[in-house]
Amino acid sequence: MSVSLEHYLVVSAVLFGIGLWIALAKRNAIIILMGIELMLNAVNLTLVAFNRFVTLADGRPALAGHVFVIFVITVAAAEAAVALALAVSVYRTRSTVDIEQIDLLKR
Amino acid sequence: MNVLANWWDLRSLANPVNGLLGWLRDKGWDEIAYIVSGSIGAAAIGLFLGVAMLALIWVERRVIARIQIRRGPNRVGPQGLLQPVADAIKLMQKESLTPRLGDKWVFWLAPLLLFIPTVLTLGVVPFGDGMTVADLNVGVLFIIAVGSVMPLVVFMAGWSSNNKYSLLGAMRTIAMVLSYELPAVISLLSVVVLTGSMQLGEIINFQKDHNTWNVFLLPLPFAIYLIASLAEIGRSPYDIAEAESEIVAGYHTEYSGMKFGLFYAVELANALIIGGLFAVFFFGGWWTYYLDVIIPSWVLFFVKMLLGYWLFVWARGTVPRLRIDQSLKFSWQFLVPMGLLNVVLVAFEVALWYQLDAPGIILAPFAVINWLLTAGLIVGYVRLLKLEHTQTPRRLTLTEDVGIVTHVPAPSAAGYSAAGGSPA
């Protein structure tokens, strides 16, 4: 049977769920960042799927979904760079990236 | 493209293939045609890589031998032609070790993954008139994207061998490839801006329609892409990643047996493919000034590919190796700014061309301007950074008598204390 929009949405929902689970459950800050990247990718998938199956109101270009995905990719890359720089500088001062121990506010 | 010409016309191997597929489709077996076309493409690449790899090992060793005034392999088989086969068998029967503390899975996976970028790049390269496995609309971007995965695989190899030298080698490769990917992308950008499309087939058609080769129009991107691609595949002046004399064999120190053979083969294949990409971007791919009407187009393309490959072997035979920080400094200080300036220049020229919508003949003055600007840019840039004459060869003084001739001061960085003699 041919592949329809629902299939892609289900796959991206599952991916989003796994990304969220990783972000919530993991101890290492870098893995949490990976989880977030995965969630962003799931969003990209829905955007492209919608662009493929759903016709847009007139006036907007046919590939609005793809353009949005390009912007999401750039933002995600910038965010990954800054987040990893943060993780490295946190590591340099507190010599650990384990979020359990980086809870400055509590003390 | 006389694609649908009679199938026995071998000037482009696409004809017999399309003849077969057409026959299959007439029979209505679309699925089978779909599978057959896919498998023919895959078989073509696999066969080409396999045969090219074996032939290249022999070519490389003979050419380097000739450069070093020795004869090269000539014992195994006539004129040493079976030497590559002997090498392959030797490597296969060698025991392939795995470092105990290393990461077994990643160690075993790295040589396999290293082949993926090579094979995928070949999928996009047009070997002849219409002979492209998949002429993607985003061809150039595809090549760069696939190439950018390579440092990751090299890191996997370096990290999992649990050996200091391979870690150093992996770190060097990543630093090198990342900093030379930018100039390569920029120089290809100016090619795409000029030809107006990222599809490799279209780039060749542009050169065919204006019967000119891109190298005449874009001398600076040609030079930058040459240097950047040399650095990316890690050959001759840039074989810093597996610098024998310094870090034993870089990231593939711990590999032995056929795994090492794969690393060695991929290096050759990369050199050949970069030779092919040169032919497509700057030397007109299979189109050589209407010669391809007589000689089959894919033969012409192979000749250009081998010429590109020979250039790399020649460089490998003569030039010593750069240090890692010298090569990085050269890329960031020299190649990237020059490449950006050139993209702006080409964009301006193309805009002017479309504005006047002048006939193709306007490319001639553009070529002259580009060559002049390239020379001016290089000389001006070197003078701007006062780089010239830093490396002049010195002459010695020859004396008859004995005694101190000149006093050499102690360098600050080294371990000498100011008073000379052994440091504190």
Added chain:
Amino acid sequence: MTNFSTEPYVVNIGPQHPSTHGVFRMKVTLDGERITDAEMVVGYLHRSMEKLAEERTYTQNIPFTDRADYLSSMSNNLAYCLTAEKLAGIAVPERGEHIRVIMAELQRLANHCMAVGTFINDAGAWQTPLMWLFAEREKILDLFEMTCGARLTLNYMRIGGVSFDLPDEFVPACRRFIDQFPGRLDEVEQMLLENEILLARSKGIGVIPTVAAINASLTGPMLRASGVAWDIRKADPYSIYDRFAFRVPVGENGDSYDRFLVRLAEMRESVKIVDQALRALPGGPHKVDVPLSIRPPVGEAYARVEAPKGELGFYLVSDGGTSPWRFHMRPPSLINLSLLREMVIGLTIADAIVSFGSVDIVIGELDR
């Protein structure tokens, strides 16, 4: 705020390494790729040559000297025979002296071909200059094989002269060789002197100041590259070197590039010496017949020779017996390498390997 210290990243440029010219180990502490500390570990090829020599007669010790610096066995033989002759007071006939000079200078050419080739090889030029220079070295080794049957460990010289006289075809062959050799050197120089990458890799790398060179008693090309014109053949002429006109090359910066230039210039001077010696080759006996086991008078003697790597000296003490009471050798390789630590600190690994290559050592002589 806890701060952190970088644990030194120790790498063994160990006995098994493609560019340590033999079994030599350098324990290097790294900060990234920059070397912060280096420690030289030697002794992997120690064969206790000096102890063994005390049980053998003076003539039986000659083959030992071949195996010390196996790349220049002629110079080793010459140094040992000069010391023994000085101890026993034996004079060498004219023809013997001339043959010795020709052979020693040919050996210097062969050694420098090897030294320059491996230096460029460490800088990364895939053996091309090495192969060009090896082609020349093959011709020299053929000349040696023509006279004494061996190519590397020759055992050619005897106390009181040389073992065999020159075969008739030696002089024309040697003449042909030294006529075409400067042309070959021009080819190598034309490829390498203006080579940007080699200049970038070796200029200002591994600098040895003049004061440190003299304090550490460096000799040979190392000392001459650091600005001191000191050559035993001129400073303390042995054998008949005072009859030949040649000049001594001196560098200004004491870096790897200067050592490379000094060795190239020395090769041209040695060709001139061989040319003059061939022209002045007299007839007559090639050696004085000396009993197989001589008994030199009680006493000691030290004689030195300008070996390709530096001042090679032998110190013999005789107690009147047939074998030396003490046999000691001054190894130029070991002494030239004593400044390795100061030279290498602050450099990256790549530069350290290049400057180590420019010192040109042979482990056989270093460990004895």
Added chain:
Amino acid sequence: MDGFGVTAAFWGLSALAVGSALGIMLARSLLHAVLWLILAFAGLAGLFVTLSADFVAVAQVLVYAGAVGVLVVFAIMLTPNSQTGNSETRMVGPGLFVASVVSGIMVYIATQTDWSTAARGDFPATALEIGTALTNRYLLPFEVASVLLIAAMVGAIVLVRAARDEPERRELAGEGEGEVNTAEAAGREVVAAGSHGGH
């Protein structure tokens, strides 16, 4: 595009993507997690191709699999001493529950509503259209994105380089000029030394 090849590709690639996403969760070591992540990116790029979005697929491989992958690997290399295990906090259970609730809601919405899907033909060449859209209709966001990228780059460099100029760094490595590039810094094993204390 709706031949049997596409459906086969869809099922295979989505299985690959979901499987490798789970791999990140279950991987034993940090580095295996990164490799699973990159495999997930590749799987997603394949899914984009089945949706005939070739430019986006290639951009995904280039940016994510190439650049972000190496970035994450570098981050792991620069923090070598932190525990390399991939252990979880106590939040594994509740995390799973929240995640499954969220994705359950999304799946429910996706399957129940009927999207006015008009079977549109595929677009052979998307690069040209994206380019014109970016430079005409979405020019402002395009420029803002470039400003954002530069800000992020400068920020990242300042963050990491500032951390490197502390006093003890300088006396430790002697007065040689600063690090040549991050590659060298990554090569060092860094050990926590609480004993230094104030000096």
